[in-house]
Amino acid sequence: MSSDNQPVALPANQPRQFYRGGAAIAALRDGDVAEGGPEDWVASTTTQFGKDEAGLSRLPDGRLLRDAVAADPVAWLGEEHVAEFGADTALLVKLLDAGERLPVHCHPSNAFAAEHLGCRHGKTEAWVVIGTTGPDPVVHLGFREDVPPEVVEEWVSGQDSAAMLAALNPIRVSPGDAVFVPAGVPHAIGEGVFIVELQQPTDFSITLEWRGFLDGPEAGHLGLGYDKALACVERRAQSADDLVRRTRALTGESVDLLVPGAAPFFRADRLHVSGSAALEPSFSVLVVLEGAGAVGPVALRRGSTVVVPHAAGEVAVTGDVVAIRCRPPEVSNPRS
Structure with missing residues (x-):
């Protein structure tokens, strides 16, 4: 690959x-x-x-x-x-x-x-x-x-x-x-x-x-x-x-971080992974804040920064990890 x-x-x-x-x-x-x-x-x-x-x-x-x-x-x-x-x-x-x-x-x-x-x-x-x-x-x-x-x-x-x-x-x-x-x-x-x-x-x-x-x-x-x-x-x-x-008190596998007005410009979620979580295909940037694990074949630890190409497909984050996932805006006219 x-x-x-x-x-x-x-x-x-x-x-x-x-x-x-x-x-x-x-x-x-x-x-x-x-x-x-x-x-x-x-x-x-x-x-x-x-x-x-x-x-x-x-x-x-x-x-x-x-x-x-x-x-x-x-x-x-x-x-x-x-x-x-x-x-x-x-x-x-x-x-x-x-x-x-x-x-x-x-x-x-x-x-x-x-x-x-x-x-x-x-x-x-x-x-x-x-x-x-x-x-x-x-x-x-x-x-x-x-x-x-x-x-x-x-x-x-x-x-x-x-x-x-x-x-x-x-x-x-x-x-x-x-x-x-x-x-x-x-x-x-x-x-x-x-x-x-x-x-x-x-x-x-x-x-x-x-x-x-x-x-x-x-x-x-x-x-x-x-x-x-x-x-x-x-x-x-x-x-x-x-x-x-x-958002500090919000929990769940993925927490949407930004106010609705941000969506036309970018998206950000805080991931709380314990075990495994699948991420839908998207260009994205991960910043790991806590824990250790992997995203696909790439090892993660506190401080890791990772770029994920769209072609990686539905990639899995495994381990015990807290990370910020940053993505571009959604396209305005997605194909059906």
């Missing part, structure tokens, strides 16, 4: 970032934080913005996953997915360990990305919290009240970090919480929050709070200029209750 029709275990893939972190990734993977960074891009066919290869995952045989998918998209993704998305996984999964609070930023929508960035995908994302440290692990998500455009412009031009942060909803989080972050909604992940992040497969960020994080304002607007870039900011008030699911 080739690696294109069976699950494949992947090593860490940690492109350089501007912020601190990574200890939680190293602990999960039983690795050395000195060799890593705050993000591990898992089964990535996406490059960092403006880079040629940084961010791309390699298979154990040396091929870029991006190239393997392009060479045989149906094997990796399935006929129905390819009919809608082509040789595009429509998914990027990361482990992200915030060793400091991230800056206030947001991401463009599909429509904004298509018009201004030449890409069909914007960057809607979701955070599945798998660990926290410190006395007050929080994320900041969405404006608490509607904000006029001239106020956002003033905050950004004056780099008023205190005002930007105070305008956002603070949400205390713990393992098992799942947070949906629609495109355009401003946000900042707090120090000590460790997540599995699902997102659309781009690296598009509009950084409202660049001072103290980026080299300068030019690095914060995707080359568009802030006059144009700030048009993607969702300035309407958001309700945290609409965007967060608290």
Whole structure:
């Protein structure tokens, strides 16, 4: 069997970032934080913005996953997915360990990305919290009240970090919480929050709070200029209750983690396997949080990250395992 029709275990893939972190990734993977960074891009066919290869995952045989998918998209993704998305996984999964609070930023929508960035995908994302440290692990998500455009412009031009942060909803989080972050909604992940992040497969960020994080304002607007870039900011008030699911107490072989609004972008489940569980055919990414076992012929342990091609068919997870299973969106018009 080739690696294109069976699950494949992947090593860490940690492109350089501007912020601190990574200890939680190293602990999960039983690795050395000195060799890593705050993000591990898992089964990535996406490059960092403006880079040629940084961010791309390699298979154990040396091929870029991006190239393997392009060479045989149906094997990796399935006929129905390819009919809608082509040789595009429509998914990027990361482990992200915030060793400091991230800056206030947001991401463009599909429509904004298509018009201004030449890409069909914007960057809607979701955070599945798998660990926290410190006395007050929080994320900041969405404006608490509607904000006029001239106020956002003033905050950004004056780099008023205190005002930007105070305008956002603070949400205390713990393992098992799942947070949906629609495109355009401003946000900042707090120090000590460790997540599995699902997102659309781009690296598009509009950084409202660049001072103290980026080299300068030019690095914060995707080359568009802030006059144009700030048009993607969702300035309407958001309700945290609409965007967060608290799933820690939920049990069962498979727990759906995300709010219904996430389904057009990606899917995430927490698997609780004791013995054996069959997974329906799908391109998917597994992140093992606890236990040991196997997925098909591939051994699993805490910290394993595995990409499963559609051609693996109905694959079995065996052993005693808790894992996050990440999948692309369902196709909008499946064939009967």
